[in-house]
Amino acid sequence: PLLIQVINPNTSLAMTETIGMAARAVAATGTEIIAVSPSQGVPSIEGHFDEAIAAVGVLEQVKRGKAQGVDGHIIACFGDPGLLAAREVASKPVIGIAEAAMHMATLVATRFSIVTTLPRTVIIARHLLQRYGFEHHCAALHAIDLPVLALEQDSGIAQQKVREYCIQSLHQDGVGAIVLGCGGMADLAQALTRELAIPVIDGVSAAVKLIESLSALGLTTSKHGDLDYPVAKPLSGMFSTLR
Numbered sequence: 001p002l003l004i005q006v007i008n009p010n011t012s013l014a015m016t017e018t019i020g021m022a023a024r025a026v027a028a029t030g031t032e033i034i035a036v037s038p039s040q041g042v043p044s045i046e047g048h049f050d051e052a053i054a055a056v057g058v059l060e061q062v063k064r065g066k067a068q069g070v071d072g073h074i075i076a077c078f079g080d081p082g083l084l085a086a087r088e089v090a091s092k093p094v095i096g097i098a099e100a101a102m103h104m105a106t107l108v109a110t111r112f113s114i115v116t117t118l119p120r121t122v123i124i125a126r127h128l129l130q131r132y133g134f135e136h137h138c139a140a141l142h143a144i145d146l147p148v149l150a151l152e153q154d155s156g157i158a159q160q161k162v163r164e165y166c167i168q169s170l171h172q173d174g175v176g177a178i179v180l181g182c183g184g185m186a187d188l189a190q191a192l193t194r195e196l197a198i199p200v201i202d203g204v205s206a207a208v209k210l211i212e213s214l215s216a217l218g219l220t221t222s223k224h225g226d227l228d229y230p231v232a233k234p235l236s237g238m239f240s241t242l243r
């Protein structure tokens with residue numbers, strides 16, 4: 001049996017619930033999901049400033065998960081905030097939902113599109129594509145131009161926009177798959193895949209299966225080189241809890 005920690009790096013507990021449910025929906029029998037949020041930070045992550053703040057919370061939660069003996073950590077925000085820093089701290093695998101969704105998309109299609117939240121997070125997604133080496137696999141990126149927390153409102157407006165952009169993308173982008181670019185969209189992928197008859201990929205569920213796969217293969221974060229544990233040094237003030 002596996003214990004997987006799913007970290008919603010923002011402090012909106014409704015989104016943590018959405019993310020936790022999406023993870024549990026695909027978890028193998030015997031895999032337990034612990035969905036958490038930082039004790040302090042930003043209510044949503046919509047840019048570099050938010051990501052820098054969220055990364056500290058991610059590190060705090062990774063340390064907690066490590067103490068609980070989890071078998072892997074998931075960073076459930078499409079910016080993958082703090083991913084490499086978290087890998088330095090962790091002994092077990094750490095997977096970001098953007099990298100997870102992008103990897104899965106390349107396994108089922110030659111080109112994919114991304115549907116995300118704000119225009120400025122489209123630019124951040126482009127940085128991730130470059131960083132992960134998927135720039136040439138992503139044919140187009142779309143923003144529903146609504147804030148992240150619109151996905152937690154009951155109006156369904158954000159969900160309707162995601163569906164519209166997925167339909168537009170499958171008709172116009174010449175792609176074989178669509179990646180949902182926000183942890184808050186995690187509950188939409190399965191229904192959209194069925195309705196639109198194109199793989200619509202959510203990074204939360206993709207990351208759960210990648211952690212299960214890595215665990216089954218006996219693979220974990222390398223401590224040879226730059227992902228070795230951080231150099232030991234005294235941490236002051238608010239960071240002292242990160243020791």
Ligand SMILES: NC(=O)NC1=NC(=O)NC1=O
Binds near residue numbers: 043076118181
């Ligand atoms: N591109 C995004 O919408 N990123 C995100 N901000 C959050 O707060 N959660 C996400 O997944």
